[in-house]
Each structure stands twice: as C-alpha cells, then as structure tokens.
Amino acid sequence: MMEIKDIKAVYFLGAGGIGMSALVRYFLKQGKIVAGYDRTPSELTARLIEEGAILHFEENTELVPEACKDPLSTLVIYTPAIPADHKEWELFRKNGFTIKKRAEVLGLITKDKLGVCAAGTHGKTTTSTMTAHLMKQSHVDCNAFLGGISKNYKSNLILADNSDYVVIEADEYDRSFLHLEPYVAAITSADPDHLDIYGNKENYLEAFAQFTEKIREDGFLVIHEGLEVIPRTRPGVQTFTYGRESGDFHAENIRIGNGTILFDYISPWQRIDDVELGVPVSINIDNGIASMAMAEICGATAEEMKAGMKSFAGADRRFDFHIKEENLVLLSDYAHHPDEVRACARSIKDLYSEKRITVLFQPHLFSRTADFYREFAESLSLFDKVILVEIYPAREKPMPGVTSKLIYDCLPDSMEKMMCSRADVLNVVEAEKENIEILVSLGAGDIENDVPEMKRILTERKC
Numbered sequence: 001m002m003e004i005k006d007i008k009a010v011y012f013l014g015a016g017g018i019g020m021s022a023l024v025r026y027f028l029k030q031g032k033i034v035a036g037y038d039r040t041p042s043e044l045t046a047r048l049i050e051e052g053a054i055l056h057f058e059e060n061t062e063l064v065p066e067a068c069k070d071p072l073s074t075l076v077i078y079t080p081a082i083p084a085d086h087k088e089w090e091l092f093r094k095n096g097f098t099i100k101k102r103a104e105v106l107g108l109i110t111k112d113k114l115g116v117c118a119a120g121t122h123g124k125t126t127t128s129t130m131t132a133h134l135m136k137q138s139h140v141d142c143n144a145f146l147g148g149i150s151k152n153y154k155s156n157l158i159l160a161d162n163s164d165y166v167v168i169e170a171d172e173y174d175r176s177f178l179h180l181e182p183y184v185a186a187i188t189s190a191d192p193d194h195l196d197i198y199g200n201k202e203n204y205l206e207a208f209a210q211f212t213e214k215i216r217e218d219g220f221l222v223i224h225e226g227l228e229v230i231p232r233t234r235p236g237v238q239t240f241t242y243g244r245e246s247g248d249f250h251a252e253n254i255r256i257g258n259g260t261i262l263f264d265y266i267s268p269w270q271r272i273d274d275v276e277l278g279v280p281v282s283i284n285i286d287n288g289i290a291s292m293a294m295a296e297i298c299g300a301t302a303e304e305m306k307a308g309m310k311s312f313a314g315a316d317r318r319f320d321f322h323i324k325e326e327n328l329v330l331l332s333d334y335a336h337h338p339d340e341v342r343a344c345a346r347s348i349k350d351l352y353s354e355k356r357i358t359v360l361f362q363p364h365l366f367s368r369t370a371d372f373y374r375e376f377a378e379s380l381s382l383f384d385k386v387i388l389v390e391i392y393p394a395r396e397k398p399m400p401g402v403t404s405k406l407i408y409d410c411l412p413d414s415m416e417k418m419m420c421s422r423a424d425v426l427n428v429v430e431a432e433k434e435n436i437e438i439l440v441s442l443g444a445g446d447i448e449n450d451v452p453e454m455k456r457i458l459t460e461r462k463c
Contacts, residue, residue, distance in 0.1 A: 392445025
C-alpha cells in the first residue's frame with residue numbers, strides 16, 4: 001500500500017457513513033484533497049462539505065474530480081454497503097487504484113498508536129465515546145475515531161497534539177475489527193448479529209475470539225461477565241471481567257431516582273464513591289464501568305474519571321432526549337437489535353415507570369428482521385404502544401415475505417399496535433400527539449431524519 005505521506009487525494013465511496021466520515025475529517029485535517037460519493041445527502045454530509053470535502057450524491061463517474069483520477073496518488077476507501085456493480089467503484093477497480101476498506105485504513109493509521117478499542121454487538125458506540133471523553137478531559141488525553149457524534153466534541157473525530165492513545169469503536173460488521181491491534185480492548189456484548197455475514201452464532205463468536213488474539217502482548221482485555229466469547233489472548237495480556245454488580249470492575253450502592261443515577265465504582269486497585277452518570281440511563285452503568293476500567297488502565301485519575309462521567313453528554317442517537325419535560329418526552333435511540341430494543345425499553349421504564357410509552361420502530365435490514373422478528377416482537381412488547389414502520393433496507397434488496405408485519409403478527413393481540421408506511425410517520429405522530437406522554441423513535445435507519453419535525457409537532461400540541 002502507498003504511504004500516507006504519498007497520498008495527495010482520498011476518494012470515499014460511502015462518504016456519509018458515520019464511521020467513514022471520521023476518516024473524511026481525518027484526511028481533511030492532514031491537508032489531503034478529499035472527495036466522494038454517498039447515496040443521499042444528510043446533515044452530516046452537509047457538515048463535511050462545509051469542512052472542505054467535495055461530495056456528490058449521484059452515481060456518476062464524470063463527477064469524480066480530476067484530482068482523484070491519478071492511481072499513483074489517490075487512495076480509494078469504500079464501505080461494504082457499496083454494491084459491487086457501482087459505476088464509480090468499477091472505474092477505480094479497472095484502473096489500478098489502491099482501494100481499501102475503511103477498517104483497513106483505520107488499522108494502518110492507528111497501528112503505531114496505543115489503541116483503546118470498544119467492541120460488542122451493542123454498547124460499543126456509547127462506551128467508546130464515553131472512554132474518549134474520560135481520557136480527553138484527563139491529563140492522559142487521546143485521539144478518537146468514533147461510530148457516533150460525541151455531543152461533548154460535536155464530532156466523531158478527536159485529535160490530540162501529544163497523546164499516543166487512540167480510542168476506536170471496533171466494529172464487528174464484515175469482520176472489520178480484525179484489522180485493529182488494540183492495547184486495551186473491551187467487549188461489551190456478543191449477541192449474534194449480522195448473520196448475513198457470519199451465517200451462524202458460532203462464526204460470530206469466533207470472530208470475537210479472533211479479535212482477542214489481536215491484543216498486543218503487553219495489553220489488556222476487559223470483557224463483560226457472562227459472555228459466550230472464549231478469549232484467545234497472547235501470553236502477557238492481562239484479562240479482567242466487568243459487570244453491573246460483579247466482576248473485577250463493578251458497581252456497588254447503585255441509586256436511581258429523581259432523574260439521576262449514582263453508583264460506587266470498584267476496580268482491582270481502588271474504589272470511587274458517588275460516580276454520577278451524565279446520561280442517567282441504566283444501561284450506562286455497564287457502559288460506564290467498562291469506560292472507567294479502560295481509562296483507569298490508561299492512567300486517568302479517580303478525580304478525572306469522576307468529573308468526566310458527570311460531564312459526559314452522550315452520543316447522538318444513543319438514548320438522545322429531544323424533549324424532556326414533566327408531561328412530555330421525546331427521545332431517539334439507534335437500537336436495531338432485539339437486545340438493544342429491550343435495553344432501551346427497560347431504561348426508559350426505570351426513569352418513567354408511571355408514564356405511557358409509545359415507540360415508533362423502524363426495523364433495519366431485511367436479513368436481520370428475518371433472523372430476529374420473534375425476538376423483536378418480544379422486546380417491543382415491553383412498550384405500551386408499538387407503531388411499526390416498514391423496513392429500512394440500507395445495503396440490501398427486498399427478501400420475499402420479509403416485512404415489518406412479521407414482527408407485528410408476533411406482538412401480543414392484547415397490546416396497542418399499528419403498522420405505518422415510512423411516508424406516513426409524521427402523519428401518525430400528528431394524529432397521536434394528544435395521547436403521547438413519551439415517544440421513542442427507535443432504529444438505525446432514516447427515521448431519525450423526522451425527529452426534528454416530531455419535536456415541532458409535539459411541542460406545538462394544545463394541552
């Protein structure tokens with residue numbers, strides 16, 4: 001592969017993805033010419049254009065800038081979501097360009113750094129973002145490539161002048177995390193997902209075991225208690241467990257109430273009393289323990305970690321409050337796996353046990369819906385009313401017989417439920433607004449684009 005210093009231009013196929021956009025920002029910071037394609041414009045792509053990226057949204061080889069047409073000086077980075085017959089990808093493949101996956105490039109950029117990596121089916125975005133904040137506001141400092149927009153830093157890229165630490169969200173999709181070589185790694189969960197890639201549970205768990213083999217010999221593994229992953233670390237790697245109330249790192253004296261969550265943090269080396277969560281949802285107790293464990297291993301002090309936990313503002317689309325009033329709540333969450341949906345439901349019920357909770361759920365991927373529609377129905381039944389939106393296809397083509405109705409038909413007949421086309425989401429919110437106490441917009445698709453308008457509708461309702 002060409003050296004980073006020899007690269008003059010970088011072209012992205014799928015520039016607007018949350019993981020890809022961090023690399024867009026990185027190469028812009030390096031002074032490279034950065035251009036690319038994405039299927040649809042978004043708020044994120046608008047920001048990237050403002051920051052200097054040359055982006056377009058039409059599959060058209062004539063829109064590739066001249067500066068990106070030299071194979072000797074242009075690096076092409078693609079996301080697996082780009083179809084194989086994409087005209088621009090074909091252009092680069094046929095003309096001898098260096099073409100790399102996002103994860104390969106991320107591994108190359110960070111291979112000489114001390115990688116602090118959060119992996120897991122769910123929890124990895126919040127955990128990596130929280131870890132980055134704990135370290136960034138401490139004397140340790142860090143760089144970070146995140147899978148979500150940090151509210152504290154308004155970006156998914158954080159750079160440091162002098163720190164060798166780099167916090168990375170280690171994504172298991174397409175085995176991407178196997179391109180990393182962590183110094184510290186956390187595994188938050190390993191519930192089977194992406195079965196379109198892995199085929200079965202055993203292969204999925206095997207990938208996580210392979211990820212543990214990548215940890216440096218002087219490194220550390222922090223793994224959630226109870227996971228089926230069997231680590232295969234190198235000699236010299238120190239392995240610790242963590243959990244909410246048990247493990248080498250755990251919480252004691254958990255207090256939930258009055259909109260706050262406090263706990264005492266216990267590690268093999270110290271106890272920190274009265275840690276307060278800046279984003280007070282119960283799943284963040286687990287995420288917080290993992291984040292504090294990694295930050296502590298890297299040298300953050302008790303005082304720094306306690307202050308960082310309290311000031312952590314969260315990541316966009318992760319239990320993200322848009323309205324938080326006594327009689328009206330609107331939040332969005334990226335949950336797109338049955339266990340994430342269940343965690344979201346339980347967390348919101350912990351905070352609002354007496355309120356009626358309505359969820360708008362947009363399933364993500366036909367394959368995931370086919371694999372888990374019964375489990376989705378079981379998790380969604382924890383809400384009081386379910387409005388099911390049609391499936392967001394992302395990279396997939398429709399599968400015969402796979403629609404949101406598979407989930408709908410498995411929901412209890414006794415609960416309030418309805419189907420909704422994607423085009424009718426806002427009409428449904430308008431029709432339901434007088435009955436809504438808590439509305440949760442749930443899913444990893446484009447339903448998030450409607451949240452600002454949902455907020456307007458609910459805010460302007462006549463109470």
